[in-house]
Amino acid sequence: MTAFDTSPTLSVWRALLALAVVFVLLATTGWTAVRGQHGPTEPREAALAAWEQAARIGHRPLPDPEAQPGVVAGFFASIGKRKAAALAERHPLVVGNLNGAPVTLRYQANRIALAQARQVERWRMHDSRLSDDGRHEAGRRMHRFESMLRPGRQILAFDPSGKGRAAEVFGDLDHAHRVSVIVPGVDTNLLTFERTRRKYVAPVGMAESLYAAERAASPRTRTAVIAWADYTTPAGVGLDASTGRLATTGADRLVALARALPGTAPVTLFCHSYGSVVCGVAARELPGRVGDVAVAGSPGMRAQSAAQLHTAARVWAMRDSDDWIQDVPYLEVGGLGHGTDPMTPEFGARVLSAAGAAGHTGYFEPGTESLRNFAEIGVGSYTTVSCADGASACRSGLDPRGDARAHAAYDEAHG
Secondary structure: OOOOOOOOHHHHHHHHHHHHHHHHHHHOOEOOOOOOOOOOOOOHHHHHHHHHHHHHOOOOOOOOOOHHHHHHHHHHHHHHHHHHHHHHOOOOOOOHOOEEOOOHHHHHHHHHHHEEEEHHHHHHHOOOEHHHHHHHHHHHHHHHHHOOOOOEEEEEEEEOOOOOOEEEEEOOOHHHHHHEEEOOOOOHHHHHHOOOOOOOHHHHHHHHHHHHHHHHOOOOOEEEEEEEEEEOOOOOHHHHHHOOOHHHHHHHHHHHHHOOOOOOOOOOEEEHHHHHHHHHHHHHHHOOOOEEEEEOOOOOEEOOOOOOOOOOEEEEEEEOOOOOOHHOOOEOOOOEEEEEOOOOOOOOEEEEEEEEEEEEEEOOOOOHHHHHHHHHHHOOOOHHHOOOOOOHHHHHHOOOOOOHHHHHHHHHHHH
8 A cells, every 4th residue: 555545445545544633632622523514613703793783683783792881870870670681591601791781780780690500510511422531620610600690609701611710799889988809810710719728729618718808897887708710820830920910911801890890988909919910010001099009929010110000099919928929020121020029129019918827818817917907998997007127117108197087088978
């Protein structure tokens, strides 16, 4: 048989070899059958296509999903609650992620989307076309969605596409005196959005812990805390974690969230690890109501100084003495690295104590000084934070009467 033999036997072997290669490629991603060949392949893409096809409700055109929050808010105000609920029922993956839509409507829509996604994963658990790994992952996702469907949970964003994204609210976002947003770092997705063991290293545990600490720090201050895992994070500490590519797209989403938050309450960003890169990139575009940006375990903020962030917000930084992140090279060369260490004097951040944090992921552990400091910033009690130097450098220039005046003014304005 020559190299150019085209006999039926050789053709069969070539076909079998091609099928084997396809089988191996699909099995390594959890599939043993090709996904749909026609139309959008991800739930979010399909949902947006259906929204575009629907075009209108009654005589009103549906808003562009990328429209400004004010435009979206005006649209929902104009159609009334019954039609809004009908849209959430028919297009939950769009309405549930629509900046400017009423937050309670988003919660409602995302419960519908979660229930649908749970059913899909339940079906996939028994799909013989999937590999063992694929069916196992489907089971994990199904259990995650069941957890997120528990009564009382307020899911502000949900997208099961790919590894998935989500955001959850603790407290009353519509009537909060102050709002805190937690921006997590690498390896955050739907399966790591919450954890049973090592609870406080996951966004949900971080937010629960901060919400409890803020209420303890200032019981009269109505706070809301958002566990914001609504961007695509790097997987591990490889190349993506060393560049700003994912931080740039994440920053766009973070700015969109900040601009869409209801009310006028001051907002604080708490940015952990790679999340601080996202916050650094977003800083110059953040709305004025974002008064504080606090970073923990930061590899840098893609700036050489706090001034280069071009934000009027106060910039705070903390790092535990056992945090391995301190050993990364703090530089930026050819797009690699994230710039100056925010803990250094030349950066110009207000440096906080992180006593008790224990490593890179312990900043939100109950009972730590890191959490207490975050809570004090979250409720606006700036003059009671503890500084890294044990003195008062991080509180310099802060009016000791400012906290009380700010609370009194807000209470007067909002009853």
